[in-house]
Amino acid sequence: MRRGYGVGHALVVGVGQDLPNTINDAKGIHEILTDESRCAYPAAQVQLCTGSQATRKQILDGLARLSKLDADASVIVYFSGHGYQVNDGDGAEDGYYLMPYGYDTGRLNQTAVSGGELTGALRNIKAGRLLLLLDCCHAGGMANVKSPKASKRAAPSLTKAPMPAEVLQVLSEGKGRFIIASSKKDELSYAGKPYSAFTLALIEALCGKGTSQEDGYVYVADLAAYTIKMVPRLTRNRQNPTQDFKETDNFAVAYYAGSETKAKALPETIAKPQIEDTPGAQDFQAAEPLAQRWQIIGQQIINSQAGFINNIGSVNKVIQIQGNATFYENDDD
Secondary structure, three states, X not given: OOOOOOOEEEEEEEOEOOEOHHHHHHHHHHHHHHOOOOOOOOXXXXXXEEHHHOOHHHHHHHHHHHOOOOOOOEEEEEEEOEEEEXXXXXXXXXXXXXXXXXXXXXXXXXXXXXXXXXXXXXXXXXXXXXXXXEEOOEOOOOOOOOOOOOOOOOOOEEEEOOOOHHHHHHHHHOOOEEEEEOOOOOOOEOOEEOOOHHHHHHHHHHOOOOOOOOOOEEEHHHHHHHHHHHHHHHOXXXXXXXXXXXXXXXXXXXXXXXXXXXXXXXXXXXXXXXXXXXXXXXXXXXXXXXXXXXXXXXXXXXXXXXXXXXXXXXXXXXXXXXOOEEEEEEOOO
């Protein structure tokens, strides 16, 4: 009988702020990774950073801890939040940034994580297998947090971007490196309840959906193939995940049924998920305290219907659109 997936380590980040549903996404990934009957990662080896615990410092510290692992380890780094290409006009802060909790557009180098910093941190991870998952390009305005000492110059130009170009350098430096981003560079990512379209597909794949062989392991190729197939179905072909790798083995990233090889039924929490029909048009329940959320996003109240999707593993046909809700029909192909 197998024990827990002892080689598995992860850093799971859901920023929150003006994207409160990203906290739910991160918690969902954390829950499935640490579920002893599913992925079976030891709980002490999965760091969850959400909301006010997902600052630049905490993210970089989490990556630094992963750099202490040896080649026998397997690592997942998951980030759900804003990713932006930045151009401030004078070249001082041009480049890609992941926006942590408490970012300040006037002090990006001190409050955000640049593409170069992310690349350097990933390069320092010596684990034999590294999977980077980026659920970025979410709709919605930025909270534009400003500190009292923030620069008074004009705000930089921000363009949504799902993946930093710099991080692709890591792929050419050895095998065992794989990146999956939630969308193409000209697309937005669709939120949902309880999870976004991309995170929902990830969780289903980590439960054994789409596995190519029933040996108890989730392989990186199966994870990529399932998300690339399912996310377009959930979003009517408006969001398409991308994958990047150079030379790598089809390495395992987790168990899908703990000590067993037969996949279990999907968790009840995703039996009837909702995926927004228009990015940013719906207000899914915040995972942060309500008072904190009001402080960040002000008096933004969005009320709309949500679409129910049944049996995500086999859905592929849109049968009705009503208001902001899309209803899906099951198809067992």
